[in-house]
Amino acid sequence: MDPTESVITGVGVVSSIGIGREAYWESVRDGRSGICDLSSLDPQVLRDIWVGPSLAGSAAVGTEPSLLLGGPILDFEGKQFVKPRKALKVMSREIQTSFAASQLALADAGIGVPLPSDSTSRSSLTLRPDRFGTVFGSEMLYGQPDELADAFAKCCDDDGRVNQSQFGNAAMQQITPLWMLKYLPNMPACHMGIAIGAHGPNNTLTLGDVSGPSALIESLGYLRRGVADVIVAAGCGSRMNQTRSIFTEDQPLSSGHEPIEHSSRPHATDAGGLVRGEAAAAVIVETQAAAETGDRRVRAVVAGAASRFVASKSFRSGNRSKSVMPGFGRANASAMILAMESAMKRARVSPSDVGLVVSHGMGDRLIDDAELTAINQVLPGIAVTLPISLTGHTGAASGMLELVTGILSLEAAEIPPVPHSNSCVDGINVSDEIRPLGSQCVLVLTHTSPGSATAIVLTGQR
DSSP states (O other), X not given: OOTTOEEEEEEEEEETTEESHHHHHHHHHHTOOOOEEGGGSOHHHHHXXXXXXXXXXXXXXXXXXXGGEEBOOOSOOGGGTOSSGXXXXXXXXXXXHHHHHHXXXXXXXXXXXXXXXXXXXXXXXXXXXXXXXXXXXXXXXXXXXXXXXXXXXXXXXXXXXXXXXXXXXXXXXXXXXXXXXXXXXXXXXXXXXHHHTOOSXXXXXXXXXXXXXXXXXXXXXXXXXXXXXXXXXXXEEESOSTTGGGOOTTOOBOOOOSSGGGOOOTTBTTOOOBOBBEEEEEEEEEEHHHHHHTTOOOOEEEEEEEEEEOOOHHHHHTOOOOOOSXXXXXXXXXXXXXXXXHHHHHHXXXXXXXXXXXXXXXXXXXHHHHHHHHHHHHSTTOBXXXXXXXXXXXXXXXXXXXXXXXXXXXXXXXXXXXXXGGGBOTTOBOOSSOEEOOSSEXXXXXXXXXXXXXXXXXXXXX
């Protein structure tokens, strides 16, 4: 094997279907969904995931049905992973979950932290801090509305109208000085770099759904150029936040399906839109030489990767609507085709070598249709799995979850099932049963409504 080849040695996941690699994979291979009726949850749980107590119990009457669905992480406690605990005060939920996923990935790779402080050490067993990086995919992190309520209240006149010119002074008096630190998109990578003592490349990409795969591609560049040996690449996101749920961009939300846990229905003939979710996932990516030096197990080889952008019709026109009519073209099949073809070319694999496509299908029929067009042009008939059917759409974490799914599928030599496969459209190769992965090659496809697309080709050791 080429000692400069990039390999994955650790995986960490925090999701609605499992915390940790083993729990997540067990749910994926069992087709176990994390989607639930939020109004049935304990009000305190709702507060913890920021959906807000207004959705609990009888207060849910009259609420938009799509807001009552979600894939929340129900058994997550940030204090189990974050040290020192006082750091929790400046960590939003997304930062906490990404911190935890990264810690799990480091433990999975067998990397002890914090790193040694002596960057000059040349010991073959020492990971040098100056050659250890943290590169994260992130997004806009939204605070709770009540955190700003007092500041807005001070801006109101006697008639209840808000005088915006007063907000600056009101904010200085009513909002804690550390408030912004909880919601800066680059803070997940910063917190992790500081916590483990990593002095190498530290970067954050905020590119929507493709943020996680793009962080991996950025990491590959650092490894290839020789400025780092090991990198924590992660993605975190949420559509469960109470403020975030108000802003759904140009994508429709599902109003539900029976049974509720099957409401996230990518590529289904009856798909009604996205189901909101939250998650974080991380991988340890390093050169083959670094993995061998540290005697770390290789879970997958990153054989090829590519990122492409071709503006979608709706993005070009500025008419970004939630309409499901064909005229409102969300996503772009051309970008997906170019990304897949380029990644496969770099990996030196042909369509017949690929055994599985990990799809970014999400239940938005226009986006799913564009994806199916791309898959059938580049990899017709190839088996497909749909992770979003189990977790819901997790924002900037979705692409990294798909990458993790591809790694674990490759390692287990299994194709995960799709519970609603009997309702999927013609032309997509899915099954509600586990199937053997007949090839040691998996392609992970992720994309966005405006027209970005990434493709990652994973293989076993070659």
